[in-house]
Amino acid sequence: MSNATLKELSAQLATGVCSSVELSREFINKIKRLNKNLGCFITVDTERTLAQAQAADVQRAAGRAGPLTGIPLAHKDIFCAEGWLTTCGSRMLSNFVAPYDAHVVERCNAAGMVTLGKTNMDEFAMGSSNETSYYGPVRNPWNRDVVPGGSSGGSAAAVAARLAPAATGTDTGGSIRQPAALTGICGLKPTYGLVSRYGMIAFASSLDQAGPMARSAEDLGLLLNVMAGFDPRDSTSLERPAEDYNRGLEKPLKELRIGLPKEFFATGLTPDVQRAVEASITEYKKLGATVVDISLPNMELSVPVYYVLAPAEASSNLSRFDGVRYGHRAAEYTDLMDMYKRSRAEGFGAEVKRRILIGTYVLSHGYYDAYYIHAQKLRRLIARDFVEAFKQCDVIMGPTSPTTAFKLGEKSADPVQMYLSDIYTIAVNLAGLPGMSIPCGFDGGGLPVGLQIIGNYFDEARMLNVAHQYQLATDWHQRAPQGIGGREKA
Numbered sequence: 001m002s003n004a005t006l007k008e009l010s011a012q013l014a015t016g017v018c019s020s021v022e023l024s025r026e027f028i029n030k031i032k033r034l035n036k037n038l039g040c041f042i043t044v045d046t047e048r049t050l051a052q053a054q055a056a057d058v059q060r061a062a063g064r065a066g067p068l069t070g071i072p073l074a075h076k077d078i079f080c081a082e083g084w085l086t087t088c089g090s091r092m093l094s095n096f097v098a099p100y101d102a103h104v105v106e107r108c109n110a111a112g113m114v115t116l117g118k119t120n121m122d123e124f125a126m127g128s129s130n131e132t133s134y135y136g137p138v139r140n141p142w143n144r145d146v147v148p149g150g151s152s153g154g155s156a157a158a159v160a161a162r163l164a165p166a167a168t169g170t171d172t173g174g175s176i177r178q179p180a181a182l183t184g185i186c187g188l189k190p191t192y193g194l195v196s197r198y199g200m201i202a203f204a205s206s207l208d209q210a211g212p213m214a215r216s217a218e219d220l221g222l223l224l225n226v227m228a229g230f231d232p233r234d235s236t237s238l239e240r241p242a243e244d245y246n247r248g249l250e251k252p253l254k255e256l257r258i259g260l261p262k263e264f265f266a267t268g269l270t271p272d273v274q275r276a277v278e279a280s281i282t283e284y285k286k287l288g289a290t291v292v293d294i295s296l297p298n299m300e301l302s303v304p305v306y307y308v309l310a311p312a313e314a315s316s317n318l319s320r321f322d323g324v325r326y327g328h329r330a331a332e333y334t335d336l337m338d339m340y341k342r343s344r345a346e347g348f349g350a351e352v353k354r355r356i357l358i359g360t361y362v363l364s365h366g367y368y369d370a371y372y373i374h375a376q377k378l379r380r381l382i383a384r385d386f387v388e389a390f391k392q393c394d395v396i397m398g399p400t401s402p403t404t405a406f407k408l409g410e411k412s413a414d415p416v417q418m419y420l421s422d423i424y425t426i427a428v429n430l431a432g433l434p435g436m437s438i439p440c441g442f443d444g445g446g447l448p449v450g451l452q453i454i455g456n457y458f459d460e461a462r463m464l465n466v467a468h469q470y471q472l473a474t475d476w477h478q479r480a481p482q483g484i485g486g487r488e489k490a
């Protein structure tokens with residue numbers, strides 16, 4: 001059962017092949033067996049999970065089941081979940097039990113889904129390798145010596161290792177798509193504002209967006225149907241009519257125009273990734289799509305612009321962690337100021353401190369115009385490039401990440417090298433566009449490669465159609481890492 005997609009699990013639950021309690025127990029047993037080697041989960045709580053599963057079974061017996069009732073999933077530890085430890089991968093929140101549910105969690109619960117646990121992540125979602133977590137790194141199920149990507153590395157690795165059939169993630173600069181690519185799963189970052197940020201611990205509020213991670217495009221659509229929707233508790237949540245994001249899955253791709261930005265295939269892209277991405281474009285041509293060469297001339301500015309704006313917003317958002325209302329407080333201090341200083345010095349790790357310092361600097365008097373305002377202007381130019389590009393094509397494709405998964409420790413000493421992992425994903429966040437990653441092959445060492453599909457605003461249904469048609473024609477998304485498949489005893 002742990003190899004099944006959400007769609008298959010939904011059918012199994014509906015026909016009584018298994019109950020939610022049996023299904024959840026199977027995943028819990030698998031987590032117990034494999035999590036120590038992978039580090040995907042920060043918190044599991046068997047009793048809580050089984051109680052939720054039991055409630056889902058009762059709901060089904062009463063004839064009140066929806067398509068996802070009783071299906072377990074994992075939540076990234078950035079989402080507040082009532083009664084669950086919610087750490088955001090930080091020592092700062094290592095004692096924080098959330099008193100309420102994030103919008104995303106609330107929606108999943110309302111759909112009858114069952115929380116398997118809270119997944120490991122880079123501290124405050126800052127990172128591309130899951131190595132900045134206070135709870136230690138996550139290992140990639142395809143090869144335990146390499147990283148799973150980040151910051152949603154625990155969610156990605158859990159889905160890849162079949163410890164959960166799906167998971168939630170968040171993407172500020174690539175944190176759903178890049179770990180999805182590096183672990184061979186599917187991940188979708190929706191249009192900014194489609195999924196409420198309420199109860200999602202803030203990193204860079206103008207960029208942060210929650211989205212689903214799963215094993216097929218169709219499963220992403222099922223989850224997006226649950227997660228999306230207006231929420232007055234988030235001032236940037238968009239009021240739009242509800243959609244079925246899977247409504248167009250079966251549409252043939254005959255009229256599809258795929259834009260290939262030349263900047264996505266320039267220096268820095270490793271040959272194995274390029275080969276796999278090009279092979280997937282060839283497959284799309286076979287499916288009837290046409291290819292247009294496009295350009296995103298300001299692409300190269302996206303990483304520098306992001307590393308002004310994201311730290312600026314982070315420095316402001318993280319100022320609330322002062323050891324007073326919640327979170328870590330130093331055991332010893334002399335006065336109030338000393339308490340703030342010590343609590344923050346002890347509670348935050350090195351990468352978070354680096355971002356706070358950069359952010360405070362670019363926002364400070366005298367530098368604000370030169371860095372922050374300038375970066376805001378460039379952000380507009382980057383967004384405009386996409387508006388121009390979408391006049392010529394329906395979707396944009398390219399690699400998700402310039403490399404496949406790299407060795408643990410390989411980039412930790414050089415932050416700029418680490419930041420460049422998101423060179424193809426960051427512009428999408430700056431523009432507020434939807435982007436996804438789906439598996440499209442492997443490198444010479446057997447590590448997965450991700451294909452990135454970028455859509456126009458609110459075009460998630462089309463992106464899912466485009467991904468689904470590819471998944472009908474290929475089986476990359478069905479490949480599983482060795483030694484983690486197989487049936488578990490319930």
Ligand code: GLN
Pocket residue numbers: 125126127128150151170171172173174175176203310419422
């Ligand atoms: N890797 C990027 C960063 O470190 C993006 C992280 C994210 O999307 N949360 O900021």
